[in-house]
Each structure stands twice: as structure tokens, then as C-alpha cells.
Amino acid sequence: MGQLIYSSIASLDGYTADRDGRFDWAAPSEAVHAYVNELERPIGTYLYGRRMYETMRVWETDADFAAGSPITADYARIWQAAEKVVYSTTLATVETERTRIERTFDPDAVRAIVTAAAADVSIGGPHLAAAALTAGLVDEVQLLLVPVVVGGGTPFSPPGLRRDFTLVGTERVDDVVHLRYRLVH
Numbered sequence: 001m002g003q004l005i006y007s008s009i010a011s012l013d014g015y016t017a018d019r020d021g022r023f024d025w026a027a028p029s030e031a032v033h034a035y036v037n038e039l040e041r042p043i044g045t046y047l048y049g050r051r052m053y054e055t056m057r058v059w060e061t062d063a064d065f066a067a068g069s070p071i072t073a074d075y076a077r078i079w080q081a082a083e084k085v086v087y088s089t090t091l092a093t094v095e096t097e098r099t100r101i102e103r104t105f106d107p108d109a110v111r112a113i114v115t116a117a118a119a120d121v122s123i124g125g126p127h128l129a130a131a132a133l134t135a136g137l138v139d140e141v142q143l144l145l146v147p148v149v150v151g152g153g154t155p156f157s158p159p160g161l162r163r164d165f166t167l168v169g170t171e172r173v174d175d176v177v178h179l180r181y182r183l184v185h
Helices: 030-040 050-056 070-081 107-116 126-134
Strands: 004-011 015-018 043-049 083-087 099-102 120-124 140-146 153-155 165-173 176-183
Touching: 004 126, 030 070, 030 140, 030 165, 030 176, 043 050, 043 107, 043 126, 050 083, 107 126, 120 126, 126 153
Parallel strands: 004 120, 004 140, 043 083, 043 120, 083 099
Antiparallel strands: 004 015, 015 153, 140 176, 165 176
16 A cells, blocks of 8 residues: 655745746756655656646657756656556546556546555645645655745645645755655644
8 A cells, every 4th residue: 555645846935836937947967867766766657737747748749859968868758657547537648558547537547546556655836735735545655845936826735735744754955855754744
């Protein structure tokens, strides 16, 4: 059985994208990217909303992008090896291998994916993660804090939601801080 991990890069004021939908301020250094590779290596399945999938598919659809460095090539291999489930009512097809579309987010179905998983499951994209957080499905939050304040945009967590977590780890890589929290049941 795996655990469901919500992993994200966020600004110091808690946003995953700024007011214009941009997240170029979150581009990782080589050292941070190598660190992320190690975080992602044990993931067996990614759960994505449509927008996150459309952002991430480049790791399989653009060979030049993925081959930019040995670290990005490694990440492309990690990403391509995992199963992907995309939750979307509008996406007609997927462009990547090992990927399927689900039309609705069903907490019981997600719980079944995590229970049946031989490896951890990652949920990506703040909107989909909000549904999982609200349903109480997230076991662990992994947050990479970037030293920037963007002043608004897409929040890391849904407004008004209360969940208690306990800190289980911190690490600094370059000027980014990685925080790990487990849900208190």
C-alpha cells in the first residue's frame, strides 16, 4: 500500500502560480532539480488535473526539453516510468504513455488506487489536490518553498479548509526549503 503525497512548489506567500498563471519564478536550479528527482523516484502513480498534466507532459513529448541536462533527462525517465491518471471533463485524449483519463474525481476510487499501489502516489495540481485534501485523502504534504512573494494567484491549499499536520522533515537546497508534513488523524 502506498501513501498519497501532495507535492508542490510554492511561493513564500503560499501560491503555486501568480495572478497571471505564471510560475517561472519557481524554476528549480540544477541542485534543486536533482533533489526533486530523488523525491519523485519512489512515485509509482501521478494523479493530475488537466492543467498540471498539460504542463508535465513535456517530459515525454519534447525530447529536446527533457534532454537539456543529465538531471532533466533523469527526471524524464522517472516521470515516464510512472502511471498517470488525468482528471478532466474536457480533455479528449492523452499524448503520453501509461496515462488514462478519469472524468470525475471520486474519493473512493482514489482511495482504492492508493490502497492497491505498490509505491507511493503523488497528486499534483492545486485544484485536484484541494479535492483530495478536502476529502481527507492526503497522507503527506511535501512543499518546496521558493524565496519569492508573488502577492496572489493560485493558492497551495483551498481557502477555508482546516487540516492538522505534523512536521516530519525539513531540508534546505540552495535557497529553497523542503518541508514534509503528515496528516494528523
